[in-house]
Amino acid sequence: MTIQNQRAGGAAKPAVAPPPAASTIASGWLHTAKFLTSAPELHFLPALTVPEIAFVGRSNAGKSTCINILTQQKQLAFASRKPGRTQHINLFTLGKQGATDAVLADLPGYGYAAVPKQDKIRWQQVMANYLVTRENLTAVVLLCDPRLGLTELDDILLDVIRPRVEQGLKFLIVLTKADKLTRSEGAAALSVATLQAGGGDATLFSAPKRIGIDAISQQLWQWAHPAVQAASESPGPAVPDQVQ
Ligand SMILES: Nc1nc2c(ncn2[C@@H]2O[C@H](COP(=O)(O)OP(=O)(O)O)[C@@H](O)[C@H]2O)c(=O)[nH]1
Ligand SMILES: [Mg+2]
Numbered sequence: 001m002t003i004q005n006q007r008a009g010g011a012a013k014p015a016v017a018p019p020p021a022a023s024t025i026a027s028g029w030l031h032t033a034k035f036l037t038s039a040p041e042l043h044f045l046p047a048l049t050v051p052e053i054a055f056v057g058r059s060n061a062g063k064s065t066c067i068n069i070l071t072q073q074k075q076l077a078f079a080s081r082k083p084g085r086t087q088h089i090n091l092f093t094l095g096k097q098g099a100t101d102a103v104l105a106d107l108p109g110y111g112y113a114a115v116p117k118q119d120k121i122r123w124q125q126v127m128a129n130y131l132v133t134r135e136n137l138t139a140v141v142l143l144c145d146p147r148l149g150l151t152e153l154d155d156i157l158l159d160v161i162r163p164r165v166e167q168g169l170k171f172l173i174v175l176t177k178a179d180k181l182t183r184s185e186g187a188a189a190l191s192v193a194t195l196q197a198g199g200g201d202a203t204l205f206s207a208p209k210r211i212g213i214d215a216i217s218q219q220l221w222q223w224a225h226p227a228v229q230a231a232s233e234s235p236g237p238a239v240p241d242q243v244q
Pocket of ligand 1: 057064066109177179207
């Protein structure tokens with residue numbers, strides 16, 4: 001995936017500023033992310049009506065790094081590392097102040113070996129409950145280190161959300177740490193993940209090489225603003241053919 005929106009070198013400055021590119025709109029919107037709340041279980045979360053996009057994945061997959069890069073905030077997702085918050089669902093609002101139009105949900109990483117078994121089981125139940133019943137959940141982003149591929153716990157998660165994906169829940173697999181792969185390894189991992197994503201999609205991401213940031217940002221923005229996207233895609237009720 002290439003970085004979009006690169007300026008052509010030496011191009012003359014237009015007299016009228018062009019409208020902001022889709023990538024600029026998406027990254028500006030993500031930059032508004034603010035911590036809203038942290039909850040140990042689903043029923044402690046506020047009931048919301050705005051679209052909610054959940055980030056899930058194994059511990060160490062690169063979830064915090066990805067959220068921080070997308071929101072251009074170095075510490076945002078590290079709130080979940082504070083003692084007592086490690087097994088919490090953290091919500092972040094998006095949108096200008098007083099005009100929240102979406103929420104990001106950061107779910108704790110799973111599969112960390114040092115966690116006691118009872119805690120693992122409890123957490124799997126909290127997560128499954130969240131993924132199955134959270135009403136405003138619009139999309140799930142599953143982060144995965146492509147050197148490990150999807151693990152058993154990722155597969156369980158996919159099984160849990162499959163019925164909702166069939167009913168329209170959006171789903172994206174983000175293959176993190178793409179800088180650790182050669183170009184051909186990256187392409188191979190992407191085609192496997194695209195198949196595994198079922199009705200969803202897959203994309204490569206790298207924090208140090210800044211791969212995939214625009215594509216993921218724009219995807220999140222579109223999920224949260226489907227009406228705007230539909231309006232810009234559709235020819236609209238515009239003018240009948242004969243009146244041009
Ligand atoms: N090379 C590389 N390392 C990464 C990337 N993203 C995260 N990491 C590293 O992977 C480790 C786990 O990242 P973190 O974001 O804390 O993962 P989390 O447990 O899923 O939140 C850290 O050492 C990060 O620096 C990436 O795109 N490339
Ligand atoms: Mg983390």
